[in-house]
Amino acid sequence: MNKIAKGADKLEKMKLPHSAGLSFLSKTCDNHEIVAFGKKVIKPVQMMLIDGLEVCPRCEKERQDELLREEQQHFYDNAQRLIKHNTLLRDSLISDKTILNARFENYEVNQDEQRANKQKVMSLSEQYQLGNIFNIFIQGTTGAGKSHLAYSLLKSIHDSSETTSCLYIDIDEMIRKIKDSFNNKESKYTESYFVNLLTEVDFLVLDDLGAEVGSIDTTRQATDFIQRVLRAVLNARQDKCTITTSNLSSVQLKSIYDKKIISRLFKNPRYVVFQKTEDQRVKNVPF
Ligand SMILES: Nc1ncnc2c1ncn2[C@@H]1O[C@H](COP(=O)(O)OP(=O)(O)O)[C@@H](O)[C@H]1O
Ligand SMILES: [Mg+2]
Ligand SMILES: [Zn+2]
Incomplete structure (x- = not known):
């Protein structure tokens, strides 16, 4: 049994609720690089089968990070828009208050x-x-x-x-x-x-x-x-x-x-x- 299969076996035995329908595949995702000795090299990432779907955990993490980044950007844009929108009440000069x-x-x-x-x-x-x-x-x-x-x-x-x-x-x-x-x-x-x-x-x-x-x-x-x-x-x-x-x-x-x-x-x-x-x-x- 290789290391990853052993890990999956262990997860299975622990019966963690989130391990349901999750197993490792022998396939790898080759979209990820690391820098070793100043050179970029591809680092294969073991794919997983989650609820019947083949997933690369690294790609999935990057996707989640991107979603989070987008959400934060959206939040920031909204704040900027509100700051701009509030110009009327914040920055106007109106000497006659009526x-x-x-x-x-x-x-x-x-x-x-x-x-x-x-x-x-x-x-x-x-x-x-x-x-x-x-x-x-x-x-x-x-x-x-x-x-x-x-x-x-x-x-x-x-x-x-x-x-x-x-x-x-x-x-x-x-x-x-x-x-x-x-x-x-x-x-x-x-x-x-x-x-x-x-x-x-x-x-x-x-x-x-x-x-x-x-x-x-x-x-x-x-x-x-x-x-x-x-x-x-x-x-x-x-x-x-x-x-x-x-x-x-x-x-x-x-x-x-x-x-x-x-x-x-x-x-x-x-x-x-x-x-x-x-x-x-x-x-x-x-x-
Ligand atoms: N038709 C109107 N109905 C109600 N209030 C008015 C009207 N015209 C002027 N006012 C009020 O009279 C005051 C003077 O008007 P304002 O708009 O400052 O005049 P202007 O800028 O032409 O000198 C302000 O308090 C304004 O709200
Ligand atoms: Mg006036
Ligand atoms: Zn990947």
């Missing part, structure tokens, strides 16, 4: 323009969810509900799919954080932090473009670094969806930002314009 509660459902429509714009943004959300890529420009006076609609849109995209990443950035707040990082070396909110963050996401809201340069009738050129950040972000986002809101007209924007930024911003966007809607924040004040 906007966090903005939804299509609580966007009231008291006039035709609001109704039409809400309808339009809801249908643009559906187009995004179908995979269409385009930019949106929401323009109108302060308090008209631009940020409310922009956040509602972003939240609807975020909730519709776990594989998308969304980010809402109050531009003024971002610029203040970058400026602060110039003097505060501990700050993580550097120019490159924001350029990377804003470039990565699938859906980006740039809220209140132009507010960062001060009053709306300014014709002053936005300082160099603001232009630099916007140019880098818009340049890198040409195959992604960017939603911009602004109080400023295109004429005013053109006087502030350089040509490259303007051409990226107005490269075939869908426009949502408020011309009649007044400030929704003060409409309930009785005087």
Whole structure:
């Protein structure tokens, strides 16, 4: 009796429950190599018969290891996806906290323009969810509900799919954080932090473009670094969806930002314009 047959005999005698239907074969599997004296040599592995199936225990172990590796990879991918998906809640800059509660459902429509714009943004959300890529420009006076609609849109995209990443950035707040990082070396909110963050996401809201340069009738050129950040972000986002809101007209924007930024911003966007809607924040004040 050879060594392997003896082993099988022993297993049989021990009557281990897992030994049922298991025996060794004289066949070997020649798919395995070892390195001996710096050379690869084939190491034959004795095949087994398990429940009527011929199995190489080494191949079987490798297959199990691969399954485990795949499972771990899957787990890791899922974690990465969740980290990406959570960008909206983790990394957004929203200075007006009321906007966090903005939804299509609580966007009231008291006039035709609001109704039409809400309808339009809801249908643009559906187009995004179908995979269409385009930019949106929401323009109108302060308090008209631009940020409310922009956040509602972003939240609807975020909730519709776990594989998308969304980010809402109050531009003024971002610029203040970058400026602060110039003097505060501990700050993580550097120019490159924001350029990377804003470039990565699938859906980006740039809220209140132009507010960062001060009053709306300014014709002053936005300082160099603001232009630099916007140019880098818009340049890198040409195959992604960017939603911009602004109080400023295109004429005013053109006087502030350089040509490259303007051409990226107005490269075939869908426009949502408020011309009649007044400030929704003060409409309930009785005087
Ligand atoms: N149609 C609306 N229904 C309900 N709340 C609104 C509506 N429009 C604006 N608001 C609320 O009024 C405030 C100002 O609106 P916001 O979207 O910030 O205006 P804008 O960005 O145009 O300056 C926010 O708290 C917003 O949620
Ligand atoms: Mg706003
Ligand atoms: Zn094998």
